Amino acid sequence: MSIFSKKQEVKLEDFCHDFYEKNILNPILQGIDAGAAYYDIVRKSIIEADQRFSKITLQELSAELIPLRFELFALAWIHRFTGKFAIAQSAFTKHYLHEKGKNNIWNGMGHYNKVISHYITLGLSEINKDRLIRNRADLADRYIANAEKNKVVVDESIGRPINRMFSENAWKRRIILSGLVLSLWERLGFDQKELNEEAGFRLAVVIRGLYDGALQALEKIKIRS
Numbered sequence: 001m002s003i004f005s006k007k008q009e010v011k012l013e014d015f016c017h018d019f020y021e022k023n024i025l026n027p028i029l030q031g032i033d034a035g036a037a038y039y040d041i042v043r044k045s046i047i048e049a050d051q052r053f054s055k056i057t058l059q060e061l062s063a064e065l066i067p068l069r070f071e072l073f074a075l076a077w078i079h080r081f082t083g084k085f086a087i088a089q090s091a092f093t094k095h096y097l098h099e100k101g102k103n104n105i106w107n108g109m110g111h112y113n114k115v116i117s118h119y120i121t122l123g124l125s126e127i128n129k130d131r132l133i134r135n136r137a138d139l140a141d142r143y144i145a146n147a148e149k150n151k152v153v154v155d156e157s158i159g160r161p162i163n164r165m166f167s168e169n170a171w172k173r174r175i176i177l178s179g180l181v182l183s184l185w186e187r188l189g190f191d192q193k194e195l196n197e198e199a200g201f202r203l204a205v206v207i208r209g210l211y212d213g214a215l216q217a218l219e220k221i222k223i224r225s
Helices: 012-025 034-049 051-055 058-081 086-099 103-120 126-149 156-164 168-172 175-187 197-218
Strands: 008-010 221-223
Touching: 008 012, 012 058, 012 086, 012 197, 012 221, 034 051, 034 058, 034 197, 058 086, 058 103, 058 156, 058 168, 058 175, 058 197, 086 103, 086 156, 103 156, 103 175, 126 156, 168 175, 175 197
Parallel strands: 008 221
Antiparallel strands: none
16 A cells, blocks of 8 residues: 555655655656656646747756755655654655765755745844744754764755745745745746746746645655654
8 A cells, every 4th residue: 555545654764765756756657757747748838938948858847846846845844744854854865866876956956945045034024034043053053963962974964954944934925936936947047037927827836736745745644753
């Protein structure tokens, strides 16, 4: 029985591995490459809104959306578990991608992680922004101290989850979503200022859909401590 069929206790490593394999890297359904089919649908949809997008190949599109999908999964994880197991999830993801020879995906995630971190603070008053930064710094100190105590390597696996913390409000207000749309558009070689409303809306639907899919899967499980 699939681990996604009902809410149950699962090991973090097993769930993440299964999700990454079946939903992101190797989504084969009845012998059909569902990933390629999905990216083709996305590409055609954006071309309808902006003909300039026709110059973007499926390979170029997937090369950007795959790291973004991993980052959106990690963001949904933070929101689902309120930060619990966040460091373990991050560390497993880095190890998984390294073992797969996909360090480029891990590096690509880093870009979108910085975008999320930036847009979390956008629009906050100076007082609230300072408070958020202090809270992040306190979390960083605690996580690093715990890692050093357990002789765990301190690297970006710890920093990235911290960058996603306290993002619920900015996500609900679509501030982060807007930032990710603009960043994806720019990463694909376009000027952010030239993104038209319809293309932006369609990209936002894609990104929100990927996040929602991850969150819905996470809501069906309980991580075994």
